[in-house]
Amino acid sequence: MRNNHVMATGLFALSLSLAGCAEVQRAGEDLARQSGNPRLAGAIHGVGNVVGSLFPIGYEEESSIGQAMALQVVARYGGVVDQPELVRYVNLVARAVANTSDRPDIPYRVAILEHDSINAFAAPAGYIFVTRGLLRQVRNEAELAAVLGHEIAHVSQKHILDIIQRSKRLAGVTEAGLSYATSNPAAFKNVIDGAVKKLLDEGLDQGKEMEADTIGEVFAARVGYDPGAYVGLLTRLRELKGDDRALFKTHPNFSARIEAVQKTIQGKQLTPTGVILQERFSRMTKRV
Amino acid sequence: MTQLRRNWGPLVLFCVGLAVCGTEAWAETVYVQAKTAQLRSGKTSLDAVVGNVKYGDALEVVARDGSWVEVKTAAGAKGWIFANKTSSARPSGTNDTLARLGHSMRGGDASATTASAGARGLDKASEGYADRAGVSARDREAVDRMTAYQIADQEVEEFLREGGLGEYAK
Numbered sequence: 383m384r385n386n387h388v389m390a391t392g393l394f395a396l397s398l399s400l401a402g403c404a405e406v407q408r409a410g411e412d413l414a415r416q417s418g419n420p421r422l423a424g425a426i427h428g429v430g431n432v433v434g435s436l437f438p439i440g441y442e443e444e445s446s447i448g449q450a451m452a453l454q455v456v457a458r459y460g461g462v463v464d465q466p467e468l469v470r471y472v473n474l475v476a477r478a479v480a481n482t483s484d485r486p487d488i489p490y491r492v493a494i495l496e497h498d499s500i501n502a503f504a505a506p507a508g509y510i511f512v513t514r515g516l517l518r519q520v521r522n523e524a525e526l527a528a529v530l531g532h533e534i535a536h537v538s539q540k541h542i543l544d545i546i547q548r549s550k551r552l553a554g555v556t557e558a559g560l561s562y563a564t565s566n567p568a569a570f571k572n573v574i575d576g577a578v579k580k581l582l583d584e585g586l587d588q589g590k591e592m593e594a595d596t597i598g599e600v601f602a603a604r605v606g607y608d609p610g611a612y613v614g615l616l617t618r619l620r621e622l623k624g625d626d627r628a629l630f631k632t633h634p635n636f637s638a639r640i641e642a643v644q645k646t647i648q649g650k651q652l653t654p655t656g657v658i659l660q661e662r663f664s665r666m667t668k669r670v
Numbered sequence: 671m672t673q674l675r676r677n678w679g680p681l682v683l684f685c686v687g688l689a690v691c692g693t694e695a696w697a698e699t700v701y702v703q704a705k706t707a708q709l710r711s712g713k714t715s716l717d718a719v720v721g722n723v724k725y726g727d728a729l730e731v732v733a734r735d736g737s738w739v740e741v742k743t744a745a746g747a748k749g750w751i752f753a754n755k756t757s758s759a760r761p762s763g764t765n766d767t768l769a770r771l772g773h774s775m776r777g778g779d780a781s782a783t784t785a786s787a788g789a790r791g792l793d794k795a796s797e798g799y800a801d802r803a804g805v806s807a808r809d810r811e812a813v814d815r816m817t818a819y820q821i822a823d824q825e826v827e828e829f830l831r832e833g834g835l836g837e838y839a840k
Contacts, residue, residue: 449796449813456809462816470821474829477821482755482836486705487725491819493812509816523833563795570795571802604754606835659833 439543441488441507446563447546447574448507454578455503455511456493463494463514471666475523476510476530482604483531484597485538492530500619503581504533506542517670519619523659524602524611531598531612539597541590546577588634595639596646607659609652616640698731700739703757706823709749713738715837720749726761737839752837791818 414422439447456462463469472492480490490508495501498515505511510533520526536542550573563570580586595612603609620636634642646652702723709721713735721743723729729741729751738750791814792800800810831838 446793446795449792449817450799452813452816453792453796453800453805453809454803456812457803457805461808462812473819473821474826477826478830478835481705481826482703484703484761486703489820491816493816509813563798567798567802571799574799575803605830606754606839655839657834657839662833 439547444543445507447543447577448505448509450570450574451505451542451578451581452509452511454574455505455509455582456495458578458582459495459497459511459513461496463496465494465669468667468669469494472512472517472526472530475526476534478605479527479531479601480508480534483534483538483601488537490534490537500623502529502533504536504542505581506537506540508537510534510537514670517667519622520615520667521660521663522611523663524607524657525615526663527602527605527607528599528612528615531600531602532594533598534601535594535597536586536590539590539593541586541594542577542581545580545586546573549573549576585633591633592639592642595643599643599646600650600652603650603652606655606657608655608657609647610654611658612643613640613647616643698758700729700731700741700756700758701760702727702729702751702755703761704755707751707755709741709743709747709751711749713750715752715831717750721747723751729756737837754836
């Protein structure tokens with residue numbers, strides 16, 4: 383009789399956890415455990431995890447994922463540049479753009495990777511990286527703002543988090559972030575390593591790159607930077623790297639990106655401002 | 671005639687209702703699309719700051735003029751805001767309640783950092799990851815410094831002013 387009562391309570395808690403009530407879920411787990419029914423407690427906990435995994439990842443968990451990915455990016459790219467004035471300047475440009483982005487309410491920080499390749503990355507929670515090699519290709523502040531706008535757009539649109547959430551569901555993983563890292567650090571490492579591989583080796587899909595170009599262009603223009611600057615940078619990079627398809631397995635080629643950015647400028651009616659701040663950029667980056 | 675009189679009743683009622691609450695109900699609303707923004711007494715960045723608003727605040731539009739919008743806050747304060755710092759759509763990222771609930775159901779650690787508090791150094795999960803992945807002390811320190819890196823809003827404002835950006839455009 384008592385077992386039936388516990389079972390009914392458990393089922394009630396199960397249904398409530400399906401409805402999204404975390405406190406009742408925990409109370410149900412406790413009751414089942416105290417009544418000597420660990421299997422039912424486990425079932426309630428499991429359902430809570432499954433239901434919980436369907437909700438968006440919050441900032442706390444995003445921050446753990448971003449930090450762990452940042453560690454791997456820094457390790458793979460040979461450390462970061464230690465030039466406080468240069469780092470501060472790049473961060474100021476990023477903050478100026480991020481403050482009027484679609485997600486200005488999280489901290490954004492940029493580190494310059496000690497690497498000659500031409501690259502930039504964004505990990506969740508506002509961890510942004512540009513290589514020294516990329517900074518050498520940039521000619522003015524408006525171009526830098528567009529590059530950073532692109533990376534900020536990856537963060538604001540939660541592109542990496544989408545990939546992580548999708549891969550977790552495919553793998554049947556129901557937890558992430560701090561709880562996952564604590565309860566199953568090996569699996570957390572697998573999730574992070576998979577995301578880093580996507581970010582650094584395979585690249586995000588073409589749609590996400592195009593979206594980041596489009597949205598990033600709007601972010602930089604909102605601050606007042608000349609919208610034509612990004613076209614200038616992409617055109618120079620096309621001249622440097624070409625449109626070889628082998629280089630663009632997952633990224634759209636430069637010609638497609640230039641065309642998309644030009645369409646954005648027209649479609650969103652981004653007016654030329656002539657603000658490129660070449661002099662300030664040259665002064666602040668002379669030691670790149 | 672009787673038919674006509676019968677039809678007048680609802681029409682008069684509608685007109686009275688419109689006169690009473692029409693202006694309130696149809697007022698245009700914009701939302702602050704920037705981390706923070708200032709309300710000024712006039713339509714230039716040289717005009718005095720009369721108030722501060724923050725991301726997501728709803729503002730009633732009083733007038734528009736070029737790159738500036740005159741607005742009224744919920745508390746009744748009036749001022750001009752740079753138009754690029756506003757959006758007609760409510761800003762995204764308002765799913766925090768759902769995210770918190772999901773985190774709680776997954777058994778999250780309540781002591782972890784929050785976006786509003788600002789992160790300080792590596793958290794336990796990242797430390798654990800660094801141990802397992804064999805990340806060097808030098809690289810840990812780099813990410814630790816990066817996480818704690820902060821720039822005051824006032825510095826960003828000064829940077830914009832120096833560059834003639836945003837509301838400081840010449």
